[in-house]
Amino acid sequence: MAKSASGGKSMTKSEIAAHLAEKSGLTKKQVTGFLAAQAELAYKQAKNVFTLPGLGKLKLVDRPARKMIMRFGPDAGKEKLIPKSKKVRFTVAKAAKDAILGPKK
Numbered sequence: 001m002a003k004s005a006s007g008g009k010s011m012t013k014s015e016i017a018a019h020l021a022e023k024s025g026l027t028k029k030q031v032t033g034f035l036a037a038q039a040e041l042a043y044k045q046a047k048n049v050f051t052l053p054g055l056g057k058l059k060l061v062d063r064p065a066r067k068m069i070m071r072f073g074p075d076a077g078k079e080k081l082i083p084k085s086k087k088v089r090f091t092v093a094k095a096a097k098d099a100i101l102g103p104k105k
Contacts (some may be wrong), residue, residue, distance in 0.1 A: 013032075013035075016035075017031045017032045019027050020035075034105070045058075046058050046060050054095055054096060055093055055096050056091050056092040057090070058089075059089055060086055060087055060089075061089050062084065062085075063085050063086070063087055064084050065083050066081075066082050066103050067081055068080055068082050077079060
């Protein structure tokens, strides 16, 4: 498991649901259903830009074709064409950065 900056382990889906249920006054089952519905909506809306308030934006971006000079392996020194592709990108909101890292000095 990935470790957080404080040295602890990351929370599981069940732990997250239990924590949110306790904070919001909903049942754990309702919170789990909400998280599943939110994820499903994010998958469908990512091509338009899906904003998670307070966290950031999820979006689909087109990467253009580009040329790259191979540095290692049998093709070292040769130029190759990398085809265009689509990537999913998440941009963290400034509020989330400041809350996690602290404001810039």
